[in-house]
Amino acid sequence: MTSTADRLVEFDEVLTRYEPVIGLETHVELGTASKMFCGCATTFGAEPNTHTCPVCLGMPGSLPVANAAAIEATIKIGLALGCRIANWSRFARKNYFYPDIPKGFQTSQYDEPLCVAGHLDVEVDGTTHRVEIERVHLEEDTGKNLHVGGATGRIHGADHSLIDFNRAGIPLVEIVTRPVPGAGRLAPEVARAYVTELREIVQALGVSDVRMEQGSLRCDVNISLNPVGDLEWGTRTETKNVNSLRSVERAVRFEMRRQAAVLDSGGRIVQETRHFHEDTGTTSSGRSKEEATDYRYFPEPDLVPLAPDADWIEKLRAELPELPAARRTRLQQEWGISGTEMTWLANAGALGLVEQTVAAGASPGDARKWWLGDLARRANEAGTELGELAVTPAQVAELVRLVNEGTINDGLARQVLDGVLAGQGDPAQVVEAQGLAVMGESDELVAAVEAAIAGAPDVIAKVKAGKVQALGALVGAVMKTTRGKADAPTVKRMLEERVLGS
Amino acid sequence: MSSISREDVAHLARLSRLAVTDEELDRFAGQLDQVLAAVARVGEAAVADVPPMTHAVPLTNVLRPDEVTPSLSRDVVLAGAPAAEDGRIRVPRILGDAE
Numbered sequence: 001m002t003s004t005a006d007r008l009v010e011f012d013e014v015l016t017r018y019e020p021v022i023g024l025e026t027h028v029e030l031g032t033a034s035k036m037f038c039g040c041a042t043t044f045g046a047e048p049n050t051h052t053c054p055v056c057l058g059m060p061g062s063l064p065v066a067n068a069a070a071i072e073a074t075i076k077i078g079l080a081l082g083c084r085i086a087n088w089s090r091f092a093r094k095n096y097f098y099p100d101i102p103k104g105f106q107t108s109q110y111d112e113p114l115c116v117a118g119h120l121d122v123e124v125d126g127t128t129h130r131v132e133i134e135r136v137h138l139e140e141d142t143g144k145n146l147h148v149g150g151a152t153g154r155i156h157g158a159d160h161s162l163i164d165f166n167r168a169g170i171p172l173v174e175i176v177t178r179p180v181p182g183a184g185r186l187a188p189e190v191a192r193a194y195v196t197e198l199r200e201i202v203q204a205l206g207v208s209d210v211r212m213e214q215g216s217l218r219c220d221v222n223i224s225l226n227p228v229g230d231l232e233w234g235t236r237t238e239t240k241n242v243n244s245l246r247s248v249e250r251a252v253r254f255e256m257r258r259q260a261a262v263l264d265s266g267g268r269i270v271q272e273t274r275h276f277h278e279d280t281g282t283t284s285s286g287r288s289k290e291e292a293t294d295y296r297y298f299p300e301p302d303l304v305p306l307a308p309d310a311d312w313i314e315k316l317r318a319e320l321p322e323l324p325a326a327r328r329t330r331l332q333q334e335w336g337i338s339g340t341e342m343t344w345l346a347n348a349g350a351l352g353l354v355e356q357t358v359a360a361g362a363s364p365g366d367a368r369k370w371w372l373g374d375l376a377r378r379a380n381e382a383g384t385e386l387g388e389l390a391v392t393p394a395q396v397a398e399l400v401r402l403v404n405e406g407t408i409n410d411g412l413a414r415q416v417l418d419g420v421l422a423g424q425g426d427p428a429q430v431v432e433a434q435g436l437a438v439m440g441e442s443d444e445l446v447a448a449v450e451a452a453i454a455g456a457p458d459v460i461a462k463v464k465a466g467k468v469q470a471l472g473a474l475v476g477a478v479m480k481t482t483r484g485k486a487d488a489p490t491v492k493r494m495l496e497e498r499v500l501g502s
Numbered sequence: 503m504s505s506i507s508r509e510d511v512a513h514l515a516r517l518s519r520l521a522v523t524d525e526e527l528d529r530f531a532g533q534l535d536q537v538l539a540a541v542a543r544v545g546e547a548a549v550a551d552v553p554p555m556t557h558a559v560p561l562t563n564v565l566r567p568d569e570v571t572p573s574l575s576r577d578v579v580l581a582g583a584p585a586a587e588d589g590r591i592r593v594p595r596i597l598g599d600a601e
């Protein structure tokens with residue numbers, strides 16, 4: 001299986017001799033409540049084989065009925081990608097034998113998919129790359145295999161396998177691009193940007209939670225190389241199991257380097273399925289080609305054709321939300337920020353959070369400052385996503401308001417944030433509970449100021465001699481005795497009044 | 503007209519996971535030929551202006567609302583399986599030794 005040491009050509013060198021063509025097949029598990037052709041629940045993480053019935057187990061005599069919400073979600077994805085929606089579409093049986101497929105075939109679509117001929121524009125390094133969409137079709141997911149007796153769950157060397165059919169029959173949308181030539185050295189980034197943008201779109205449509213780590217968005221990456229200037233594309237490989245955005249980029253990069261080495265040595269690329277290995281960032285040759293793709297597709301006799309009429313399609317089009325690209329353009333304008341700043345926000349996953357923080361009353365500048373600054377650092381330290389931090393946009397907006405009102409200063413605000421993240425309540429509650437508000441000109445502050453003056457006669461002498469900036473040391477001393485709770489400008493004024501008598 | 507060869511039958515048998523003897527390959531090839539010949543008569547009626555038909559009923563868009571209905575109990579499901587382990591259906595090794 002794995003050739004342990006594939007020879008690799010340096011990435012930059014690959015580009016001197018070869019041009020890559022990439023293509024992506026993305027599977028999105030829809031977030032419907034019930035399965036594609038039966039009423040079994042789709043809840044993730046249920047006890048194995050508790051969500052099955054005669055239909056999704058493929059029992060003889062059972063009859064499937066298509067889930068209306070899944071059809072509508074698929075059409076919406078097609079519309080968002082600028083596809084033409086077919087006015088006549090059918091399901092087909094894709095026949096193959098594998099234990100995770102109870103019926104002996106997967107109900108899919110073949111030559112009559114629901115949506116065809118769309119496109120998605122992605123931006124990489126300031127240039128726009130158009131990725132043409134060949135088709136968007138609807139099928140069903142398979143069960144899950146657990147391999148026993150081999151090394152850590154691998155199928156190779158396993159003694160036997162255990163199957164959970166809970167996932168079998170969950171609606172799965174497949175989005176297939178046309179081959180994308182011309183990306184050159186940006187091919188890995190274009191592939192990643194495409195999947196990122198597709199994920200954003202599906203998320204905006206609200207039809208799937210698109211969590212790659214849970215497998216509700218999965219990617220197969222096709223790559224071929226041809227000598228620079230050749231009109232004919234090379235033989236492609238298809239890399240499966242690419243389950244993170246970063247891995248999409250790594251898989252393209254690795255295959256380009258591996259294929260270049262094979263071609264350099266006069267070898268030929270084998271058209272095959274390859275597996276991506278998350279730990280090493282490499283690919284290895286996949287399943288045997290002995291029974292290469294004789295799926296014997298034929299129209300599914302148990303499901304009648306789909307014929308979406310114009311009214312239905314237009315109703316769905318009217319329901320489309322603002323799409324991510326349009327939203328970014330609008331927010332960039334509203335917030336008056338540059339394209340680069342917008343890219344940072346989007347890449348940090350902070351766009352929605354900043355938007356909600358602004359909606360809760362913060363200025364765009366303050367909202368960005370907190371999410372990209374302190375909160376980004378904390379998320380980074382904790383190794384989580386920004387959105388998973390235990391603080392809501394409304395709480396960040398409240399924090400900003402408390403700072404702007406002068407109730408707390410930036411330093412105190414960080415302590416307040418600690419409290420919020422530790423689950424001690426909203427910012428105002430934390431301020432109250434821990435007494436973190438900035439001190440007014442209280443007796444305590446007056447005492448601290450007078451103690452500082454009394455304790456530093458040398459500094460006072462300097463100030464009186466005209467070196468006014470020496471007062472800064474006393475401001476620092478007062479801030480220290482008040483543990484940061486004093487307002488620095490107030491302290492400075494109080495010191496000046498007492499030392500200079502003004 | 504013999505259009506189904508022994509090799510075709512062997513291929514179909516492998517795809518269907520059926521064990522077929524040499525003697526059966528010859529017999530089935532002949533039988534399948536006769537079946538195909540009978541079905542081929544449909545082609546005589548299917549002239550150019552008759553679109554291919556896969557369903558006998560003129561129905562489209564038969565859909566159900568996205569509502570959860572009860573599933574089978576797991577005990578019932580697993581009782582129908584040849585073997586089970588840890589709430590899952592147990593199957594023999596998937597990849598052969600050669601792989």
Ligand SMILES: [Zn+2]
Nearest residue numbers: 038040053056
């Ligand atoms: Zn079911």
